[in-house]
Amino acid sequence: MRITNQREIILEELRRLRTHPTADELYEVVKRRLPRISIATVYRNLERMSEAGIIHKLENGGRQKRFDGDNRPHSHVFCIRCGRISDVRTVEGASARDLILDSKGFQIIEGGLQFEGVCPSCQDNEKLEAN
């Protein structure tokens, strides 16, 4: 991935913000440094960088996607009312209860595990495509 000015500044601003911004929130911030940048560039690069594992894309109850530039292992708590996302630090050896206590004043409604991966049928497709 070529290092462009746009890409660097998008990443810098995303890492600086601790608010898990949406694409358009980040666009507003980046525009102060790059007034001619296009919103499409912001979307495109957030997508590319999250595919590459440089940043993370966060889902949020059907609302706008949010992005996180922090790669240290941690969990999130989602506000079901306003969509805000807050970090939950995952500490070695901490129980789920400990984590919840760390959740910065959120009134927790539910929590659980969630996995991401590649399903068997997509694994098959990828094998076929490789040949």
Added chain:
Amino acid sequence: MRITNQREIILEELRRLRTHPTADELYEVVKRRLPRISIATVYRNLERMSEAGIIHKLENGGRQKRFDGDNRPHSHVFCIRCGRISDVRTVEGASARDLILDSKGFQIIEGGLQFEGVCPSCQDNEKLEAN
């Protein structure tokens, strides 16, 4: 919530399917029994029922939302390629490793905890509105 024919059949079909369908997939199935139903009714009722906790709304990497009629405690694994979602049974005393082994042939890329709740500022708003 009034029990309408549409609502009952949407819930019945969602519970019968084990595929975590999208709103439009479910619409196609329900339409076989109620040919005159509107897609808006399906969306509306899925939303209402998930607010009421009767069913669950699942997010999926910016794709279409999916829905789950199974209320027993369990986790999910999301296919990052095609968007399919599969259940991961959460058994009392099982470790994360055990759960991953139960994930039906998925090649797991990552997993973690996720919480939902109400953030402090929305809690304040709710207190104000109550008065």
Added chain:
DNA sequence: TATTAAATGATAAATATTATTATTAAGGAT
């Protein structure tokens, strides 16, 4: 410096979801 491939900016298009509104249906009151 010239070349080439990738990235950008501007905007159109696609997609998913929500809002609107006239009509219909459910459930209780009479």
Added chain:
DNA sequence: ATCCTTAATAATAATATTTATCATTTAATA
């Protein structure tokens, strides 16, 4: 059983977000 009231529905317009397109620009390097 019929009427009344309110909520739900169907149809569709509107909105919002995201992605695609394509001519132009830029970065890297030959």
